[in-house]
Amino acid sequence: MKKQTPGLTIALAGQPNVGKSTVYNYLTGEAQYVSNWPGKTSESRMGSIHFHGEDLRLVDLPGTYSLTANSIEEQIARQYIIEEKPDVLLVILDAVTLERNLYLVAELLCLPVPLVLAVNRIDLAASQGIQIDPVKLQSALRVPVVELVAQQGKGIESALSAALQAAKQKDSWQPNHPAIRPDHQTVLSELETMIEKLVPAPYPADWVALKLLEGDQLITDKMKALMGADWDQVHALLLQHDDAFFAVAGGRYEWIARMVEAAVTRPKAGMLTRTDKIDRYATHSVWGVLILILVMAALFGFTFAAGIPLQTWLEIHLVQGFGAWMASLLAAAPPWLESLVVKGLIGGVGTVLTLLPILILFFFGMGLLEDSGYMARAAFVTDRLMHTFGLHGKSFLPLSFSVGCNVPAVMESRVIEDPKARLITILLTPFIPCFPRLSVIVVLAPIFFGKDAFLISILLFSLPIILLAVSGKVLHEVLQKGQHNAFIMELPLYQTPKLGAILKSLWGRIVDFLHGAATIILFVSVGLWALSYFPGGEIGSSYLALWGQRLDPLSRFMGLDWQMSVALITSMLRSENTLSTLSVLYGVGPQLNLSQAVGAHLVPAAGLAFLAMQILFIPCIATIATIRTETKSWGWTIGYVVMRLLTALGIGALIFQFCRLIQWGV
Amino acid sequence: MRNRFRNQHKHHSHPAGSQQYFSLIDLLAEQSGVVLDISGDKQLVNRMISLGFTIGAQVKVLNNQRHGPILVSILGSHFALGRREADLIHIQPL
Numbered sequence: 001m002k003k004q005t006p007g008l009t010i011a012l013a014g015q016p017n018v019g020k021s022t023v024y025n026y027l028t029g030e031a032q033y034v035s036n037w038p039g040k041t042s043e044s045r046m047g048s049i050h051f052h053g054e055d056l057r058l059v060d061l062p063g064t065y066s067l068t069a070n071s072i073e074e075q076i077a078r079q080y081i082i083e084e085k086p087d088v089l090l091v092i093l094d095a096v097t098l099e100r101n102l103y104l105v106a107e108l109l110c111l112p113v114p115l116v117l118a119v120n121r122i123d124l125a126a127s128q129g130i131q132i133d134p135v136k137l138q139s140a141l142r143v144p145v146v147e148l149v150a151q152q153g154k155g156i157e158s159a160l161s162a163a164l165q166a167a168k169q170k171d172s173w174q175p176n177h178p179a180i181r182p183d184h185q186t187v188l189s190e191l192e193t194m195i196e197k198l199v200p201a202p203y204p205a206d207w208v209a210l211k212l213l214e215g216d217q218l219i220t221d222k223m224k225a226l227m228g229a230d231w232d233q234v235h236a237l238l239l240q241h242d243d244a245f246f247a248v249a250g251g252r253y254e255w256i257a258r259m260v261e262a263a264v265t266r267p268k269a270g271m272l273t274r275t276d277k278i279d280r281y282a283t284h285s286v287w288g289v290l291i292l293i294l295v296m297a298a299l300f301g302f303t304f305a306a307g308i309p310l311q312t313w314l315e316i317h318l319v320q321g322f323g324a325w326m327a328s329l330l331a332a333a334p335p336w337l338e339s340l341v342v343k344g345l346i347g348g349v350g351t352v353l354t355l356l357p358i359l360i361l362f363f364f365g366m367g368l369l370e371d372s373g374y375m376a377r378a379a380f381v382t383d384r385l386m387h388t389f390g391l392h393g394k395s396f397l398p399l400s401f402s403v404g405c406n407v408p409a410v411m412e413s414r415v416i417e418d419p420k421a422r423l424i425t426i427l428l429t430p431f432i433p434c435f436p437r438l439s440v441i442v443v444l445a446p447i448f449f450g451k452d453a454f455l456i457s458i459l460l461f462s463l464p465i466i467l468l469a470v471s472g473k474v475l476h477e478v479l480q481k482g483q484h485n486a487f488i489m490e491l492p493l494y495q496t497p498k499l500g501a502i503l504k505s506l507w508g509r510i511v512d513f514l515h516g517a518a519t520i521i522l523f524v525s526v527g528l529w530a531l532s533y534f535p536g537g538e539i540g541s542s543y544l545a546l547w548g549q550r551l552d553p554l555s556r557f558m559g560l561d562w563q564m565s566v567a568l569i570t571s572m573l574r575s576e577n578t579l580s581t582l583s584v585l586y587g588v589g590p591q592l593n594l595s596q597a598v599g600a601h602l603v604p605a606a607g608l609a610f611l612a613m614q615i616l617f618i619p620c621i622a623t624i625a626t627i628r629t630e631t632k633s634w635g636w637t638i639g640y641v642v643m644r645l646l647t648a649l650g651i652g653a654l655i656f657q658f659c660r661l662i663q664w665g666v
Numbered sequence: 667m668r669n670r671f672r673n674q675h676k677h678h679s680h681p682a683g684s685q686q687y688f689s690l691i692d693l694l695a696e697q698s699g700v701v702l703d704i705s706g707d708k709q710l711v712n713r714m715i716s717l718g719f720t721i722g723a724q725v726k727v728l729n730n731q732r733h734g735p736i737l738v739s740i741l742g743s744h745f746a747l748g749r750r751e752a753d754l755i756h757i758q759p760l
Contacts (some may be wrong), residue, residue: 066716070709097743100718130742215708245708249715250722266742275744276728285731380746384734393735393746486710487735487748488717 007048007055008167009084010160013077013108014092015101016063017492019120019150023092024060025504026156027051044080051160059086065100067107068211069218071417081111083202087167089115090159092148095125095132096493098264099256105141106178106252110207114166114173117141118159120148124493129267137263142176151498178255180210184247187237188213194234198226212238214245275493279377288381295374299365300403303435307358314354322346335537344529345522355405356510358435362404363509367502370397373494383487389469390476392487395425402432406623408509410630421485424475426630427640430619431468433461437575441611444579447595448607460611467616467647513622528573532584544569545585558613558649559606559656568610568617575620604665605656613652618644688759690752691736693727699757700724706754717745719755 012020028047045060061080062073069075081089089108093101098119108115119132138145144162148155166173180188192209199205211219212234224231238244281287323346330338369375375397383393394416401409409429416422441460445453531544548555548562548569555565563585570581579594586597602610618624618641628637660666693699701723704711718741719725728744729737735746747755 066712068709068712068716070713070716097741100741100743103716103718214712216712217709245712245715246721249712249720253718253720253723279728279737279744283729283737285734376746380735380737383746383748392748484750485748486713486751487746488713488751489746490717491737491744491746493744 007057008087008164009057009059010163010167011059011061011081011086011089012092013061013081013089013104014063015065015094015097015104016073017490018063018092018094018101019148020060020063020092022150023090023118023120023148023156023159024058026150026153027058027160044076051157052164054164056164064104066104068214068216072419073417075218078111081108081113082204082207085202086113087170088163089113090163091115091117092150093117093119095119095121096128096130098125098130098132099253099260102256102259103252105143106255109143109175109177110204110210112204114170115175116144116146116159116163116166118146118148118155120150122147123149124495128273131265133263137260140176140259140261140263142174176259178252181247181251181254184213184241184244184251187241187244191234191237194230194237195223195227198223198230200226210248213241214248215242273493275373278494279491282374282377283380288377292378292381295369295378296400299362299369302365303358303362303404307361310357311354314357319346319350319354322350336533339533339537340526340529343533344526355436359404359513360506360510362435363401363408363506364502366401366404367505368497370505371495371497371501373492376489376491379489380491388472389428390472390474390480391421391425391428392485394487394489395421395428398425398429399432402429403434405434405513406430406432406619407626408512410623410626411512413630418485420479420483423631423636424472424479426627427475427636428468428472430623430627431464431471433464433615434575437571437615440571440575440578440614443594444598444607444611447598448602448604448611456608460608460615463612463651464615512626528570540585554649557656558652559603559609559659560652561601564602564606564610568613571614572618572621578614605659608659608665609652609656612655613648616644616648616651618648688757690725690727690738690747690755690757691730691749693725693730693757693759695727695729698724698726698760700760701755702758703756704754705756706751710751710754714751714755718743724760725755725757 012024014020024045024047027049044062047058047060049056049058059080061077064071064074064077067074067078069078080086091105091108093105105115105117117137119134119137122132125132132147134145134147144166146155146159146162148159150156179185188206188209191212192205195208195212196205199208208219208223212223215238223234227234282291323342326346327338327342330341366375369378378400379393379396381393382396386392386395389395395413397415398409398412401412406429409432410426413422413425413429416425438461441457445457445460449456528544532542534543536542544566545562548566551565552562555562563582566585567578567581570577582598583594586594586601598607619627624637624641627640628634631637688699690699701719701721703721704714704719723740726739727736728739733749735748736752738745738747738752
């Protein structure tokens with residue numbers, strides 16, 4: 001990220017969920033999705049823009065509450081500001097929570113980069129009776145202040161102009177600095193003298209001294225390593241003042257109170273806002289749970305009711321219709337080519353595309369809930385339940401996305417700050433079976449169990465939930481033994497959902513899904529097709545069948561025939577593949593439908609074992625690939641897949657052998 | 667390490683036996699208090715401070731149901747806090 005000489009660099013900073021990404025997207029025209037959930041941008045992004053005849057670089061830093069190394073985001077942001085020295089920081093502040101937002105400003109003012117403050121959501125603040133006078137704020141802080149309504153694009157260009165001007169007048173930058181309380185000033189300057197000569201180049205010594213006093217772990221470790229024997233002296237001084245960080249922080253808040261005294265008027269306490277009124281019910285221990293259940297039931301009901309007919313339509317017209325058309329077109333071509341195109345490409349990738357309507361509807365609904373601010377309440381309500389899984393409330397978001405598709409769900413785990421808690425969530429999320437996986441049970445259960453199908457389906461659905469809880473507990477014990485996941489989460493104000501924001505988030509998630517479909521799934525579809533086609537040109541004598549037959553003794557132990565085992569393996573490609581593979585292997589055709597074929601081959605006990613394994617089996621390839629990208633570890637990814645495989649097979653065997661023992665359905 | 671810090675700090679701001687401690691979880695919905703002290707490891711305390719939980723700040727509990735996280739309002743924003751985190755915040759009820 002070295003700077004090239006011409007062109008200024010403007011970095012966007014601010015606390016989480018204040019609208020930085022909205023400003024960045026407005027200026028760069030990018031479509032990165034934003035949501036009403038704190039902490040979506042965890043890495044910095046960079047873009048080039050042309051503004052008023054100048055080429056500028058724009059950097060979107062992750063949202064941070066402060067500059068102490070409490071989280072990866074905070075480390076990234078402060079390291080960038082100090083080491084890369086942007087020409088100016090455009091700090092986006094939320095008008096409603098201005099005082100808290102100024103805490104970050106108080107920290108940023110200690111760094112040698114000029115600031116311009118843009119107070120966002122002025123309109124929302126006004127609707128709550130909060131009046132902010134930017135001119136008074138500007139004269140108190142001696143930092144340029146502009147008003148912003150980023151959602152509507154208002155004020156963004158004047159904010160950028162102000163930032164540009166500040167960058168050009170860097171030398172006259174003289175803001176009002178927050179000072180540490182008088183009782184700690186001596187120790188701070190003492191500390192500064194001790195470390196002055198040893199602080200590495202771009203880091204300001206006064207800032208490092210302040211961070212040491214605050215007990216910043218990263219800076220402490222760094223200085224300890226740098227100073228060697230000289231550290232003892234510093235350490236002794238720090239021990240004497242080990243509560244100094246209250247003085248540092250307290251000093252900042254006192255400074256903030258002085259700064260906003262003339263500029264901000266708040267309504268009298270006790271006025272109930274719309275958010276307060278809704279939250280009385282939405283976060284209530286009884287009503288809140290009922291509301292959550294209703295909201296989720298409505299979302300799933302809507303997705304199924306509208307999505308399944310659409311999927312069927314696409315299946316008939318896109319996959320079968322287009323496949324037949326291609327087959328007729330390729331009638332003269334070699335048979336393997338026709339088979340590759342029709343079965344491998346259209347059958348594999350096309351089937352995935354038929355899932356799109358369901359996913360679009362589901363993600364649209366989730367986007368609506370997220371943008372309104374409701375999902376944060378869902379996290380609040382489910383926190384206790386999540387603790388029984390070794391997780392906490394924030395994991396509810398990825399887990400609920402899982403029902404639609406595990407791929408974007410695994411990515412949603414980024415909302416969890418603690419790396420270990422995030423890893424656990426990444427690994428647990430794919431336990432929740434997605435729509436396609438559930439659809440296999442919905443189709444096959446009535447064939448095996450007749451009128452008991454509903455009850456047995458419920459039992460089957462509870463299996464992954466139980467395993468999720470058990471695995472969560474185990475992972476928590478192994479990775480975070482005795483460690484407690486602190487649950488601190490900001491609940492954003494409710495807002496009327498904005499179609500633009502929802503569509504952007506929907507688009508982002510669909511792209512994630514299609515990206516998987518286009519790369520890995522295409523590759524694996526063709527590979528699997530090849531295994532099921534060669535050497536004989538038909539699946540019954542293919543390599544896949546051959547291997548399936550080799551696995552026969554193992555399969556028998558779980559009550560399966562080799563066709564069933566192969567069907568399970570192909571579900572790794574796409575979860576709903578089980579059905580199409582079975583149809584092919586059992587020779588389903590005009591004379592034989594799937595239920596007759598399956599009914600003839602399997603007894604109910606084997607069917608139960610099969611469906612249990614189907615719902616617990618390894619997640620699809622696209623999910624595995626996402627786990628690898630998100631954990632950045634092959635070890636965890638492979639270990640996870642092996643564990644899931646062994647668990648599924650073990651439980652399948654257990655169920656079948658138990659059924660034999662009690663003579664049920666054999 | 668954690669305990670040592672916690673005890674030392676408690677002692678520092680409240681001479682032993684001077685008064686009963688109240689923490690944020692002792693407050694019921696609609697009750698407010700002023701933050702006296704925050705115990706716990708520095709990283710957590712730093713994080714809470716940056717969210718506005720500083721000594722002298724006024725907190726209002728919006729929702730507290732004896733189990734599960736509590737909901738509080740501070741400096742114009744709303745936060746969900748786990749019970750354990752809330753218990754680290756010592757307050758003077760208003």
